[in-house]
Amino acid sequence: MRKGLSTERSGGRGENGLGTGGRDEAIYRNLFVAIVENHLAPGTKLPEDTLAETYGVSRTSIRKVLQRLAHERLVDVRLNRGAAVAQPSVSEARDIFSARRIIECGAIGKVVAKAVPAAIDELRELVRREHAAADRGDWREAIYLSGAFHVALIRVSGNETLTEFLTQLVSRSSLVIATYGTPMTSSCRHSEHDDVLDLIAAGDVEGARAWMERHLKDVERSVVLVEEEPSALDLRKVLDEVARRHRGER
Template structure:
């Protein structure tokens, strides 16, 4: 989920006449990726090519390539004669995603413990600190995003890029599960939980950390209420503008 910090605003994209087609497509991808995984665009939201092309100031061909990339990552559904929508995981897919996360995250922890250094642990503690701050101010989207970022950053300590990249995709899809089925505070971790696993890792307790992770992920899954809900109607351009302004302020 690290792609989020790279997002750029719509105005900059339209103003950069010298930006290559590849660079422009990447910027559009980052903005749509952020809007989806941060739940600004709810599962089931329609993504009309003409609306997106106008919003980003590009051709529908460019938008189509970005949507196909997001569809490959299973964040967008594209259906013949129905266009693209933000993916809406089924109950089975939701359960499969969490089952896969348990296999990956529990399995990688021995390597994480072996390679953890004080500096890496401090970086993880900084994510946890920002997560707690988001929870304290009631920013559910930010808290859930940072929770996912923590899990991916933790796996990256193992230096196994294949597993870390796979997990990043699972975490992104988890955000869609939470948005589709979650209760108001579903998917956010209880205060201090991530602090607990960092203590176990610092102590070199690989088995304790693995057991913690299994319980933790099962607890998160139990907070998700797997009941279908109809997505609300929203102004796509307005949402994208809001996301762009937010990320412009972070740079």
């Protein structure tokens, strides 16, 4: 089973106090993968009892996991109302992509500076796997590897804090795609990811930054095209509007 979006090196960092080998870590990873790979559709309720029985633990551990996922904005927890897979709003989706542009473009300078050949080779291997998955029609794997590539790229900068932020943004992007993307929205269509590696290998910072800017705008445009559906909240406003028109005002 995969581990987060870490692409390899997650074998016990033992540094911070988040994934410190508790037995809930496995449960967390399971739920995390289920959500970002869209096995659980946005809005799906996540009752504590069900999860507790599923994983054979008590609700205590489940609650811990759910709160962690809530902090990462992958699930929504409302008071006395339980947890559900998050449904990012359109404005939240825009914020996510905007934040990704700022972080990924802003960090590309350090990425280029620190991109030793070995690091680039690892990234190329990731792209190769992504293409292989796409070629055999495994879209879920391809999308996953596409996200993993973006995270791995920033990791080269050596900034763990930024890498963590981006990891969250990439997983939330999966939710956005699941919520607003059309079936064929394969995020990075035929993945020009190799191109940016060429620019990085050539030491072309500005070129790489421009590529990233364009790439992320492409991804966003291919997804968030549709506006928010009525969604029961502005239902009242919509109906009022219809009523006014019907009465002949305007």
